[in-house]
Amino acid sequence: xxxxxxxxxxxxxxxxxxxxxxxxxxxxxxxxxxxxxxxxxxxxxxxxxxxxxxxxxxxxxxxxxxxxxxxxxxxxxxxxxxxxxxxxxxxxxx
Amino acid sequence: xxxxxxxxxxxxxxxxxxxxxxxxxxxxxxxxxxxxxxxxxxxxxxxxxxxxxxxxxxxxxxxxxxxxxxxxxxxxxxxxxxxxxxxxxxxxxxxxxxxxxxxxxxxxxxxxxxxxxxxxxxxxxxxxxxxxxxxxxxxxxxxxxxxxxxxxxxxxxxxxxxxxxxxxxxxxxxxxxxxxxx
Numbered sequence: 001x002x003x004x005x006x007x008x009x010x011x012x013x014x015x016x017x018x019x020x021x022x023x024x025x026x027x028x029x030x031x032x033x034x035x036x037x038x039x040x041x042x043x044x045x046x047x048x049x050x051x052x053x054x055x056x057x058x059x060x061x062x063x064x065x066x067x068x069x070x071x072x073x074x075x076x077x078x079x080x081x082x083x084x085x086x087x088x089x090x091x092x093x094x
Numbered sequence: 095x096x097x098x099x100x101x102x103x104x105x106x107x108x109x110x111x112x113x114x115x116x117x118x119x120x121x122x123x124x125x126x127x128x129x130x131x132x133x134x135x136x137x138x139x140x141x142x143x144x145x146x147x148x149x150x151x152x153x154x155x156x157x158x159x160x161x162x163x164x165x166x167x168x169x170x171x172x173x174x175x176x177x178x179x180x181x182x183x184x185x186x187x188x189x190x191x192x193x194x195x196x197x198x199x200x201x202x203x204x205x206x207x208x209x210x211x212x213x214x215x216x217x218x219x220x221x222x223x224x225x226x227x228x229x230x231x232x233x234x235x236x237x238x239x240x241x242x243x244x245x246x247x248x249x250x251x252x253x254x255x256x257x258x259x260x261x262x263x264x265x266x267x268x269x270x271x272x273x274x275x276x
Contacts (some may be wrong), residue, residue: 006168007160016155023152030145048103058199064109067125068204076202 055086124209126194132216133190137183140223144178147171170234177235181261182223189268190219215267222263229260 001012008016050059057076061069078085110127120128151171154162163171198206206212229235 004172006154006165008155008158010158013158016158020152020156023149027149046103046105056200057202058196061199062106062109064106064111065127065199066106066108067110067113069199070202070204073204074202 053083053086055080055082122213124205124213126198126206126209126212129212129216130191130195133186133194133219136216136220136223137187137191140178140182140227143227144175144183147175147178151175166236167234169236170230173235174230177226177261181264182219182226185264185268186219190216218267219264222260222267225260226264 001008001015047063049061049063052059057074060074110125114123123129150163151168154160154168156162160168194206194212198204
């Protein structure tokens, strides 16, 4: 049976119902994260600015960020993945 | 990353969400994070419409007879789903939501290079979306998907032009957003 057919012969109904059942599982897959994201937004613990001790500049601002993200433009004199530097600064080994 | 998890965090007292109040401060905002929120809520809104179309497309073949929607509506649902999901969800969610919000933060900038153009691009996008939705609910376009791009039957020139114009407005509105971000 070709795709995008509006009506079809009855012998294909079982497969079509199977396909719709699969689509329902996909719909649940969309609804679940929607629900737990909304739940976390309302009841979740505040994560803080950098919960994973990441090294990127986007993690150095407060969360949520202020209107103009940074007070002064940061000068980057370290490597992009210098996790040791973060460990030295925070005392936490990620 | 275990010991730091237990400490309690609080929200900063002043941030981009509560720094200014009122309709004017939001509708004329130049802050890239607020504009990213505009894009986020717009795309969620159209995603619900496009998702409903997809659900109807899949529910119709539950029975062999075409009884849930007419064949004409079925074709229109395909156009609606395809155009909305491609041009009003996939395109803006990358540059409009994620790029807008994250790139200035990632490069340590105070905002995008051209904040007014950034706001203008959202308005252009929203106008394109309104024209598209009007076209769909005022008659619809039954070219299906992906023929929405290339095949215009003679009798459907006007809805097709509406649709073509509005999704181009939507897609091109990402251009001024993308330029200052890059």
